[in-house]
Amino acid sequence: MDSFRLIKGEYMSEITRAFGANLRSIRLAKGFSQDRLALAADIDRSYLGRVERGEVNITIEKLYTIARVLECSPKELLPE
Numbered sequence: 001m002d003s004f005r006l007i008k009g010e011y012m013s014e015i016t017r018a019f020g021a022n023l024r025s026i027r028l029a030k031g032f033s034q035d036r037l038a039l040a041a042d043i044d045r046s047y048l049g050r051v052e053r054g055e056v057n058i059t060i061e062k063l064y065t066i067a068r069v070l071e072c073s074p075k076e077l078l079p080e
Helices: 014-029 032-039 044-053 060-070
Strands: 004-007 010-014
Touching: 010 014, 010 032, 014 044, 032 044, 032 060
Parallel strands: none
Antiparallel strands: 004 010
16 A cells, blocks of 8 residues: 655655656756756646655646656656
């Protein structure tokens, strides 16, 4: 079962944190700032920050948009 922890009144799952860590790692490896990626993917920069911190889930549509901008497979962003 997925484990959760309470942070700032919100439950964060291991999956959302792992996804955010993968996203941040790939973003940095590709040389993108949060601002640049957010602009290219038409996502609010503060929302992208929350995704990277594992505070929110994203839609499959956003997953594919981010992967397209980063020129990677959506699968590369997903935790195992």
